[in-house]
Amino acid sequence: MLPLNADExxxxxxxxxxxxxxxxxxxxxxxxxxxxxVTSHSTAxxxxxxxxxxxxxxxxxxSLSFHRLNPGGLPKEARLVDLEKQSSSVRANDPRNTMGxxxxxxxxxxxxFANGLFSLSEIAFDNEHKHALLRFSFVCGSLCxxxxxxxxxxxxxxxxxxxxxxxxxxx
Numbered sequence: 001m002l003p004l005n006a007d008e009x010x011x012x013x014x015x016x017x018x019x020x021x022x023x024x025x026x027x028x029x030x031x032x033x034x035x036x037x038v039t040s041h042s043t044a045x046x047x048x049x050x051x052x053x054x055x056x057x058x059x060x061x062x063s064l065s066f067h068r069l070n071p072g073g074l075p076k077e078a079r080l081v082d083l084e085k086q087s088s089s090v091r092a093n094d095p096r097n098t099m100g101x102x103x104x105x106x107x108x109x110x111x112x113f114a115n116g117l118f119s120l121s122e123i124a125f126d127n128e129h130k131h132a133l134l135r136f137s138f139v140c141g142s143l144c145x146x147x148x149x150x151x152x153x154x155x156x157x158x159x160x161x162x163x164x165x166x167x168x169x170x171x
Contacts, residue, residue, distance in 0.1 A: 002067075003067075004067050004069070007123075007125070007129070007132070007154075007159065008067070008123055009072070009073045010073075010158075010159050011123055011132055011134065011152050011159050012033075012069065012073075012074070012120055012123075013073045013074055013075070014152070014159060014160075014161060015120060015134070015136050015150070015161075016029060016074055016075055016078050016118070016120075017075050018161065019118065019136070019138070020075055020077045020078070023077075025077070025113075025114065026077045026078070026079050027077055027078050027079065027116075027118050028079055028081045028086050028115070028116060028117050028118060029069065029074065029078045029079065029080055029081065029118045029119075029120070030069070030080075030081065030083045030086065030117060030118065030119040030120070031068060031069050031080040031081060031082060031083065032066050032067065032068050032069060032083055033066045033067045033069065033119075033120050033121055033122050034066060034119055034120070034121050034122070034135075035062065035063045035064060035065060035066060035121065035122055036059065036062035036063050036121040036122045036123070036124055036133070036134065036135060037063065037121070037135060038059045038060065038062075038063045052126055052131035052133065052151055053126040053127065053128070053130075053131060054124050054125070054126045054131060054133055055126070055127065058124045058125065058126070058127075059124050059133075061124070062121070062122040062123065062124040063122070065122055066122060067122065069120075078118075081117070083117070083119070086115075086117045087117060087139075089115045089117075090112075090115055090116060090117050090139055090140060090141060091141075092115075093111050093112050093114075093115040093140075093141070094112065094140075094141035094142055094144070095108035095109050095111075095112045095140075095141050095143070095144055096141060096142055096143065097141075098111055098112070109140075109144070112140040112141045112144050113140050113144075115140065116138055116139060116140035116144070116145070117138070117139050117140075118136065118137070118138045119136065119137050119138075119139070120134060120135075120136050121134045121135040121136065122134065129154065130153060130154045131151060131152065131153055131154075132151070132152040132153075132154075132159065133149065133150070133151050133152075133166070134149070134150060134152075135147060135148070135149045135150075136148065136150070137169075142171075143171050144171060145169075145170075145171050146168065146169060146170045146171070147168060147169055148165050148166075148167065148168030148169070149165065149166040149167055149168070150162070150164075150165055150166070151164050151165075151166065
């Protein structure tokens with residue numbers, strides 16, 4: 001497994017920073033990326049990737065790999081956590097369960113958010129290294145979470161998130 005390069009670190013940092021920009025609390029971020037999902041039910045991903053010149057080969061490579069993340073470069077509010085352990089915590093703190101144990105809706109949701117898991121996928125770059133595609137998600141229970149696929153563009157040497165999204169979900 002190769003270490004993350006400067007472009008990957010910059011993009012992951014930008015995604016996490018954007019997510020926490022409106023949230024003062026810490027964010028549990030998986031300490032490893034997930035393969036970029038390019039299965040048949042993600043047609044929007046393929047369309048978005050084709051519009052940006054990202055080849056099917058590059059998408060396939062990103063769907064078969066992962067990286068370990070380290071805290072260097074990530075915002076201080078990002079707390080790297082073990083994927084499997086935090087997934088267990090998400091299940092244990094699912095609002096559906098905690099409301100059944102007597103927590104108020106507000107308390108259950110706040111608890112779920114505090115125990116949620118933010119995950120990042122591998123990044124697929126186009127051949128010119130001008131566009132980058134990745135997915136991210138935040139899961140806080142069986143009916144608590146959201147995620148999307150985003151496109152980044154290199155503008156003036158910096159990676160900027162494009163306004164276009166390539167499908168998403170909310171639960």
